Amino acid sequence: MRRGFGRIAAMKIRRPLIGLAAILLSFAAQAAGPERVRVTTNLGSFVIELQRDRAPLTVENFVNYVRRGHYTNTLFHRVISGFLIQGGGVGLDYKAKPTLKQIPNEAGNGLKNLRGTVGLARASGPHTGDAQFFINVADNADLDPLPTRWGYAVFGKVVEGMEVVDRISVSPTTGKEPFKQDVPIKEVVIEKMEIIGDSSPAPAAAAPAEAPAAQPPAGTPPENASESASPPAEGSPPPGSTSPK
Numbered sequence: 001m002r003r004g005f006g007r008i009a010a011m012k013i014r015r016p017l018i019g020l021a022a023i024l025l026s027f028a029a030q031a032a033g034p035e036r037v038r039v040t041t042n043l044g045s046f047v048i049e050l051q052r053d054r055a056p057l058t059v060e061n062f063v064n065y066v067r068r069g070h071y072t073n074t075l076f077h078r079v080i081s082g083f084l085i086q087g088g089g090v091g092l093d094y095k096a097k098p099t100l101k102q103i104p105n106e107a108g109n110g111l112k113n114l115r116g117t118v119g120l121a122r123a124s125g126p127h128t129g130d131a132q133f134f135i136n137v138a139d140n141a142d143l144d145p146l147p148t149r150w151g152y153a154v155f156g157k158v159v160e161g162m163e164v165v166d167r168i169s170v171s172p173t174t175g176k177e178p179f180k181q182d183v184p185i186k187e188v189v190i191e192k193m194e195i196i197g198d199s200s201p202a203p204a205a206a207a208p209a210e211a212p213a214a215q216p217p218a219g220t221p222p223e224n225a226s227e228s229a230s231p232p233a234e235g236s237p238p239p240g241s242t243s244p245k
Helices: 004-033 056-069 164-170
Strands: 036-041 046-049 078-080 082-088 119-121 132-137 155-160 173-176 179-184 189-195
Touching: 036 056, 046 056, 046 164, 056 119, 056 155, 056 189, 078 132, 082 164, 155 164
Parallel strands: none
Antiparallel strands: 036 046, 036 189, 046 155, 078 082, 078 179, 082 132, 119 132, 119 155, 173 179
């Protein structure tokens, strides 16, 4: 009988401990909070909240580049007022930075290209995204997927400092090789990007796939691209130059 009572008493002790462990794990998850990246530019800083639950491959890819320091001293090389800003793949010399392998397109994740959202830029092929990203400064439904076309995968949103993004988006632009247009006259530099609260060491640098020497930087729309977003509204830049490729 004593053994039975002892077993029951032990069970009563274990149950509160299990409940306490669950509560502590819950608090730990809340303390961790959402994944966020601070982007510091020469025009100010802003914070991106990543949405790994909707775009796990794209977020992991982006975080990998952040941790490697890839984005340090890169440019927002493409700025279109009322549309988007694009950067992350072009150095201060206006040459494409070497990148890792391209990733599958996660545009069908249910996230829309709304103002303040962050998407993965790509070339004309649907699965050609790597390091370059863009931030929508307007609702851009033309960049969302349809049954007849691939879209552009949204993987995060700006949660702090949208006024900095807006400031960048109205920068006067010009053409500068290898880009024909939409390049800020005054350089907009990404000075650094860091994961907020991240204490993990940077991954060892892997041998990147060099961009072809004779090609424009990855993420730049090719001339007469075979696949582009639907034609923009009247008064916007011409088709073929507006989609973040």
